[in-house]
């Protein structure tokens with residue numbers, strides 16, 4: 324497809340974007356009417372699926388022409404083998420997609436637009452089926468069964484689940500796996516792989532509870548050793564900093580610690596080992612659920628220093644992040660440093676902006692690998708978000724409205740001294756009260 328095609332498809336999608344929820348409902352109605360056998364591939368409750376489909380479509384269209392898109396689609400096709408879909412099903416999906424966009428485009432749909440959509444969809448489907456065929460040629464399973472060997476729930480909100488797959492499960496630090504639980508057939512969600520690949524074959528996942536969430540809450544509350552989960556192929560980029568990196572800062576908030584832990588394990592196995600600083604942001608002092616394993620690593624590796632940032636009682640939920648940000652701002656030297664960052668979407672975005680302001684080059688920042696379809700929970704227009712605001716994913720909604728009357732910012736640490744910036748950090752501005760604004764909604768898995 325050429326640049327004209329890309330422009331036509333983007334313009335056409337932009338026109339139907341504000342009616343996203345109608346488009347996806349029409350799409351599924353069309354698909355299930357004409358191909359009823361495909362209904363079994365989807366969960367019983369489809370609400371979340373509506374958002375995910377449109378977000379995935381927007382993600383592809385936004386990235387048309389990007390050199391990384393074919394590899395991403397091939398990986399998606401490999402992962403879609405877990406649904407048991409064949410090449411013909413891609414044709415069926417394409418027909419329903421065109422029908423849905425055409426129906427909602429009314430007068431703006433013409434022969435040129437249709438031809439551009441056809442070329443876009445054919446290229447996309449070929450890249451996905453190509454990925455599925457190569458995976459089949461390598462004799463990979465279409466999905467893996469994994470038996471839960473341990474389950475620990477921390478602070479009532481984050482579970483560390485360890486499971487052993489029935490066959491070798493290839494993955495690299497920074498990647499994620501989609502999981503299906505027997506209690507929720509057809510509901511798949513991605514979770515980062517933590518720990519080190521290959522050591523004992525056991526896979527580790529950190530699952531945060533999500534208000535009104537489905538799979539995350541079942542994995543927190545109704546999962547125990549012996550349960551069998553199903554996993555899709557490991558996906559996403561392998562994100563460890565390049566070999567030869569001398570200084571690395573790893574920043575994790577909440578269960579964003581999972582991929583950071585995997586990257587950390589890989590870095591610690593390197594010789595020479597880089598100098599590593601870790602900043603962990605958590606809701607409260609007791610809420611860093613994996614402190615025990617980090618404390619062990621700190622004792623064993625002198626190249627490592629770690630800092631805990633957490634909210635005090637009665638503080639707003641972004642105060643720990645603000646204190647970390649003041650500290651990052653006060654750190655003068657970013658040359659030669661590689662930073663890996665993972666956590667709630669808004670936290671990642673704000674920290675990214677701050678690091679760039681501090682002079683960290685864009686290429687030195689490695690960010691959360693989760694695809695935007697997962698992070699953004701639906702790429703809808705501002706108007707639609709305003710009319711249908713998403714819940715803010717915070718465990719204690721009242722905490723957001725408490726007045727903030729706080730002492731000067733300070734940092735907290737365990738095992739190692741608190742970071743002492745050379746200069747006083749800038750005072751933290753009072754909470755602007757914008758926590759409820761729709762654009763600040765944090766995405767969750």
Ligand SMILES: NC(=O)C1=CN([C@@H]2O[C@H](COP(=O)(O)OP(=O)(O)OC[C@H]3O[C@@H](n4cnc5c(N)ncnc54)[C@H](O)[C@@H]3O)[C@@H](O)[C@H]2O)C=CC1
Pocket residue numbers: 481513514515516529530531532576577578579581582604605606607634640641642643644665666667668669670673691693716717763765766767768
């Ligand atoms: N579980 C996993 O495998 C992975 C999870 N993630 C993401 O990490 C996040 C972790 O969620 P939880 O553990 O529930 O984290 P959380 O909700 O407990 O947040 C952790 C900390 O991040 C800061 N924070 C939260 N929202 C913020 C905001 N809007 N602005 C500034 N700072 C904010 C707060 O200081 C908070 O203490 C989720 O969004 C998830 O999508 C990312 C990659 C992997």
